[in-house]
Amino acid sequence: MTDPLISPPAAERHRSADLPPLPVTVDTVIFTVLGEELRVLLVRRAESRFLGLWSLPGGFVRPEEALEAAALRELRDATGVTDVYLEQLYTFGDPDRDTRGRVISVAYVALLAADRCPLVPHELEAEAQWFSVYELPALAFDHPRMIQSGLERVRTKLEYTTIGLQLLPATFTLGELQRLYEIILDRRLDKRNFRRKLKLLELVEETGQKRSDGRGRPAALYRFRRIDFVQLRERGIHVPF
Amino acid sequence: MTDPLISPPAAERHRSADLPPLPVTVDTVIFTVLGEELRVLLVRRAESRFLGLWSLPGGFVRPEEALEAAALRELRDATGVTDVYLEQLYTFGDPDRDTRGRVISVAYVALLAADRCPLVPHELEAEAQWFSVYELPALAFDHPRMIQSGLERVRTKLEYTTIGLQLLPATFTLGELQRLYEIILDRRLDKRNFRRKLKLLELVEETGQKRSDGRGRPAALYRFRRIDFVQLRERGIHVPF
DNA sequence: GGAATAGTGTCTTTCAGACAATATGTT
DNA sequence: AACATATTGTCTGAAAGACACTATTCC
Numbered sequence: 001m002t003d004p005l006i007s008p009p010a011a012e013r014h015r016s017a018d019l020p021p022l023p024v025t026v027d028t029v030i031f032t033v034l035g036e037e038l039r040v041l042l043v044r045r046a047e048s049r050f051l052g053l054w055s056l057p058g059g060f061v062r063p064e065e066a067l068e069a070a071a072l073r074e075l076r077d078a079t080g081v082t083d084v085y086l087e088q089l090y091t092f093g094d095p096d097r098d099t100r101g102r103v104i105s106v107a108y109v110a111l112l113a114a115d116r117c118p119l120v121p122h123e124l125e126a127e128a129q130w131f132s133v134y135e136l137p138a139l140a141f142d143h144p145r146m147i148q149s150g151l152e153r154v155r156t157k158l159e160y161t162t163i164g165l166q167l168l169p170a171t172f173t174l175g176e177l178q179r180l181y182e183i184i185l186d187r188r189l190d191k192r193n194f195r196r197k198l199k200l201l202e203l204v205e206e207t208g209q210k211r212s213d214g215r216g217r218p219a220a221l222y223r224f225r226r227i228d229f230v231q232l233r234e235r236g237i238h239v240p241f
Numbered sequence: 242m243t244d245p246l247i248s249p250p251a252a253e254r255h256r257s258a259d260l261p262p263l264p265v266t267v268d269t270v271i272f273t274v275l276g277e278e279l280r281v282l283l284v285r286r287a288e289s290r291f292l293g294l295w296s297l298p299g300g301f302v303r304p305e306e307a308l309e310a311a312a313l314r315e316l317r318d319a320t321g322v323t324d325v326y327l328e329q330l331y332t333f334g335d336p337d338r339d340t341r342g343r344v345i346s347v348a349y350v351a352l353l354a355a356d357r358c359p360l361v362p363h364e365l366e367a368e369a370q371w372f373s374v375y376e377l378p379a380l381a382f383d384h385p386r387m388i389q390s391g392l393e394r395v396r397t398k399l400e401y402t403t404i405g406l407q408l409l410p411a412t413f414t415l416g417e418l419q420r421l422y423e424i425i426l427d428r429r430l431d432k433r434n435f436r437r438k439l440k441l442l443e444l445v446e447e448t449g450q451k452r453s454d455g456r457g458r459p460a461a462l463y464r465f466r467r468i469d470f471v472q473l474r475e476r477g478i479h480v481p482f
Numbered sequence: 483g484g485a486a487t488a489g490t491g492t493c494t495t496t497c498a499g500a501c502a503a504t505a506t507g508t509t
Numbered sequence: 510a511a512c513a514t515a516t517t518g519t520c521t522g523a524a525a526g527a528c529a530c531t532a533t534t535c536c
Contacts, residue, residue: 019301021262024334024345060260063343067334091332091347093265093308102304104265104345106332175488192490193526200524216487217533416515433517434499441497451507457514458506 023103026071027058027143029089029150030079030110032117032130033167033183039130040147043078045140054131055140056147058105071108078128079118085111085166089150097142105141109150111166158184161238162203165224171207173219174198201237203227264344267312268299268384270330270391271320271351273358273371274408274424280371281388284319286381295372296381297388299346312349319369320359326352326407330391338383346382350391352407399425402479403444406465412448414460415439442478444468 030041042054057078061070068086076082089107097103117130131137133151136144157163158181167180178194198204204222212218232238271282283295298319302311309327317323330348338344358371372378374392377385398404399422408421419435439445445463453459470480 019264020304021264022302022304023260023262024265061263061334061345063261063263064336066336067332067345088331090329091308093302093347095305095307104302104308104347106334106345173488190526190528191488192528195489196491197525212534213487215485215535217489217535219488414515431499431501432515433501436516437518438498453507454514456508456512458508458516460515 023101024061025058025103025105026061026067026074026108027056027105027146028071028075028086028108028110029056029147030075030084030112031133031150031154031167032112032114033180034114034117034130036179036183037132037134038151038183038186040133040136040150041079041128042131042137042139043128050140052138053140054129054137056107056143057128061106067106068108071106071110075110079112081112081116081118085163087153087163089146089153092142092146094142099141105146107146107149109153111154111163113167113169115169155185157238160236162232165203171209171221171223173211173221174204175219177204177222264342265302266299266344266346267302267308267315267349268297268346268387269312269316269327269349269351270297270388271316271325271353272374272391272395272408273353273355274421275355275358275371277420277424278373278375279392279424279427281374281377281391282320282369283372283378283380284369291381293379294381295370295378297348297384298369302347308347309349312347312351316351320353322353322357322359326404328394328404330387330394333383333387335383340382346387348387348390350394352395352404354408354410356410396426398479401477403473406444412450412462412464414452414462415445416460418445418463444478 032039032041041057043057045051045053045055057074059070059074059077061067065073068088071086072082072084075084075086087109089109091104091106093104095102097105133147136147139147154163164177164180164184167184168177174195177198178189178191181194182189203225205225207221207223209221210218211221273280273282282298284298286292286294286296298315300311300315300318302308306314309329312327313323313325316325316327328350330350332345332347334345336343338346374388377388380388395404405418405421405425408425409418415436418439419430419432422435423430444466446466448462448464450462451459452462473480
């Protein structure tokens with residue numbers, strides 16, 4: 001049905017080392033849940049060619065820099081945050097994806113708890129903003145695809161990993177945790193079923209304290225249990241951190 | 242807790258366009274199930290620096306070539322096969338992953354049905370071979386990691402997608418399909434449970450023919466049903482082709 | 483007491499896993 | 510008849526989904 005094995009001479013197989021190298025960038029889809037909305041950080045492009053368009057924080061990879069290190073550096077430059085959950089998403093390399101010329105972009109997904117989100121000062125609002133994923137402005141390049149792809153990744157992994165825990169402060173109520181899930185998944189969850197599953201997973205434990213926001217019954221505060229990762233994996237739960 | 246938003250001047254954010262571009266390659270972990278074993282195709286390196294080492298088929302991406310197109314081209318050059326299931330795996334970019342210097346490698350996973358595998362003629366056995374994933378020779382670069390990573394991807398997706406169907410000929414028996422799964426997952430499956438699930442999924446249908454290999458009761462031949470992908474996705478089954 | 487939110491238990495259905503006997507072909 | 514492989518159904522336990530009432534705090 002197919003040709004027999006064809007093995008070109010090594011000289012031909014590796015002559016390609018002569019081929020010109022390519023510009024490589026990293027772009028990060030960084031999510032947070034802020035104000036009851038799932039948001040993504042966008043920065044304003046200042047290049048004349050894309051003036052007015054927003055884009056994901058990112059930039060070129062330096063010659064001796066690991067990809068993830070480049071993503072972290074760009075994120076630090078854009079937000080001041082250093083300790084962020086980061087996961088490689090996909091590499092976009094279509095020849096015409098960047099109108100400036102051929103650029104390979106390694107996309108990452110990052111998650112940042114709302115209480116660690118840098119507040120955007122008024123004078124910088126024109127430079128960077130947290131946008132609802134449902135109300136995105138005009139975006140440069142193929143960044144809409146990247147965001148879509150990142151969103152799917154986060155939603156999928158939310159259900160079988162513990163990445164959701166990246167998005168909450170050190171202590172939280174079960175109601176807050178459930179709302180987090182509802183906001184990301186964009187659907188309502190049953191309170192009792194949600195809590196039953198949490199109890200089964202044994203991922204969180206009570207701190208013993210309660211929090212009252214002034215109205216209604218105060219809720220118990222929880223924290224994440226520090227569990228042996230190996231043990232979690234054995235229980236079929238993926239732990240990405 | 243973290244610094245307020247810091248947004249460097251655009252000039253600084255994009256001055257990195259001055260940074261030297263990087264060599265970008267694609268490498269493909271191509272699997273098949275042949276002779277009751279899960280195998281991966283390796284090619285012999287002829288560069289003096291890595292003489293004697295085997296490596297995954299791959300090569301440099303051309304200036305105007307999409308990443309997937311580059312992977313397909315290298316695969317065609319190495320095997321003669323053109324119509325292959327291909328899926329991006331991960332991008333490896335550590336500065337020291339390639340001893341020749343800094344090279345970014347976009348890794349792909351491919352699946353090829355045994356009846357479409359190019360047979361390796363004797364005079365070429367030194368050039369390319371299908372190796373059992375459990376008996377790999379000395380490999381160049383970080384290719385062991387790539388193979389490991391590809392193996393995990395295939396095993397994971399085998400359970401919730403239809404990629405397994407890529408590895409069988411047009412018609413097959415349920416016994417063959419089950420053996421395929423057992424070989425990839427490296428564990429025994431219960432025959433009745435396996436068939437029950439298959440029936441539930443409605444992915445395959447009888448052709449009406451039977452195949453006898455001379456001993457034992459002849460088995461019914463099946464083929465894949467052509468199902469609406471949308472319909473499958475609604476049933477929670479991922480269809481990667 | 484009313485408003486608001488937190489907290490809790492049961493029933494039903496579905497799916498996964500364990501398990502063995504019968505059917506159909508060959509020699 | 511002996512052999513080899515194909516085909517089929519039941520029981521059990523775990524988890525998911527649907528569903529409503531009581532508890533605590535603040536005003």
